[in-house]
Amino acid sequence: MSSVGDGDLTAKATIRNAALRLFADRGHDAVTVREIAAEAGVSPALVVHHFGSKDGLRAAVDAHAAHAFDALFALEGQDLAAALSGDNWLSLAELFSRALPPGSPLPAYLRRLLLTGDPAGSDLFGRWYALTRRLLDGMTEMGVAPPAGDPAVRAAFLLVNDLALILLRGQIAAAIGVDPLTSEGITRWAREVTAIYREGAFVLAPGEETP
Amino acid sequence: MSSVGDGDLTAKATIRNAALRLFADRGHDAVTVREIAAEAGVSPALVVHHFGSKDGLRAAVDAHAAHAFDALFALEGQDLAAALSGDNWLSLAELFSRALPPGSPLPAYLRRLLLTGDPAGSDLFGRWYALTRRLLDGMTEMGVAPPAGDPAVRAAFLLVNDLALILLRGQIAAAIGVDPLTSEGITRWAREVTAIYREGAFVLAPGEETP
């Protein structure tokens, strides 16, 4: 029995949402069909009836999550040009913390997707990588980013740094004392990241120069 | 039946190693005691005989991995002073790729530890975070790193960027076309990271100055 959030959703959607939350929190393997059914307030047989199998449910959840992530980008896709202005790095984590309700299971689900080498996760990563490269190229062209010696690696580095905040959210929270996906946390984080991306984190050795 | 690498190791160690590799590759839950036993060339009952239970085995593997990571640091602990010279950021990933044999399951196991919220992983992260802070403080004191506005966040950012390379190894490899934990990959990666940490990734807006 569950309850939370089933405000006139179809049973199928309720099951999908329950599965999303449970999968995100504890991993696909650790969650049983019976638990999902209980959380959704339905019988285990209904889960199979709607999704064919547990794997089918997993695929549906993957698709739903991927769609939700895409919607996130579409939402702010226009601001992509603004990001190119260069006075702020458009961060995945900032996007998440602004567009997602505080208790959303999506960041944790993304973590699972990327961790398990799930095709859905690789797909997402590939698309985001392409986006990052385009963004970086655009910024370089506009002169707000210096030309990179190895653009492919630089784009990967920037993307991966961004994802790390989501992947290691819990560990970071424990270390710095504030959840980095809350508005307070993301502010502190972004300030420091921006500083480093603008001024570097180490000083140049004497006699060195930026090329 | 297995074989690989049981060159006069005790059966207990063989089981532990097989479990380490399988856990790293597929996750604790997805691996059965029977598989581990088969991989180690022993009976399932012997696994329980030596480790009490599957959870006991898991704890032993955790401890073994933690010890291996600590040894990695002890190995190069003296170079910590050298790292302070500031002409190179001592990177976890570089340490890994230099000290570990190419096929080592340890990076993948570390990924599991950190991303499953395992206490062993949190412990490791906490210790590495403390180390990073000390390192950064030392560098600031010596004038090779500029003072950070928020040292706690800056240290977390540096550590997390480093770990991201290990966490997303597979995705990065797919994106840039080379495994970043090989010597070729780590070289390309380190060059770009060093450049960003020295010179930044974005140019300063007009009228801005480093404080």
Added chain:
DNA sequence: CCATCGGCTGAACACACGTTTAGTGTTCTG
């Protein structure tokens, strides 16, 4: 009004899992 169909359920099934048990050799030890 009856037939049909889809959402939904309780009970059961087959199976794979971690673990137990009872036992066999082999190796220490007094």
Added chain:
DNA sequence: CAGAACACTAAACGTGTGTTCAGCCGATGG
């Protein structure tokens, strides 16, 4: 050299799993 201790196994046990099955109920439509 007896006997305890140890490494190890084959077979079985109980449990929890994903899934199936037969059927109920309410709405739809001819």
